[in-house]
Amino acid sequence: MCPKCRSENISYQAIAQAKPKSAAYWLLVGWWWWLAKLALEAILWVFFYVWRFILGLILRKPASVRRAAAAKTYAVCQNCAYTWKVRGKTARL
Numbered sequence: 001m002c003p004k005c006r007s008e009n010i011s012y013q014a015i016a017q018a019k020p021k022s023a024a025y026w027l028l029v030g031w032w033w034w035l036a037k038l039a040l041e042a043i044l045w046v047f048f049y050v051w052r053f054i055l056g057l058i059l060r061k062p063a064s065v066r067r068a069a070a071a072k073t074y075a076v077c078q079n080c081a082y083t084w085k086v087r088g089k090t091a092r093l
Helices: 023-047 049-059
Strands: 010-016 070-077 083-092
Touching: 023 049
Parallel strands: none
Antiparallel strands: 010 070, 070 083
C-alpha cells in the first residue's frame, strides 16, 4: 500500500547499484592497476589489434560467471508516482 495516497496499485523495480572503490584502494592498488592496464592496452592496440579482438572473444567470461551487482528493490505507486525503498527484497542482477 502506498504510504502517500494509500493506493494498492504498486509496481516493484530492481535497480542495480555498484559499490564505488574507496580512496584507500586507489592510493594503494588502483593507480598501478590502472596504469598497467592502460600501458598494456596501448601496446595491444598498436601492435595486436586483431589478436586482442580474438582473445577478447575467446577469454570473455560468460554472463553467468560475471560478478553480479546487488540490486535494491524500489516500489512505485502507479497513481501518485511516489517511490520508496522496499525492505527485505533484494534481487541479484
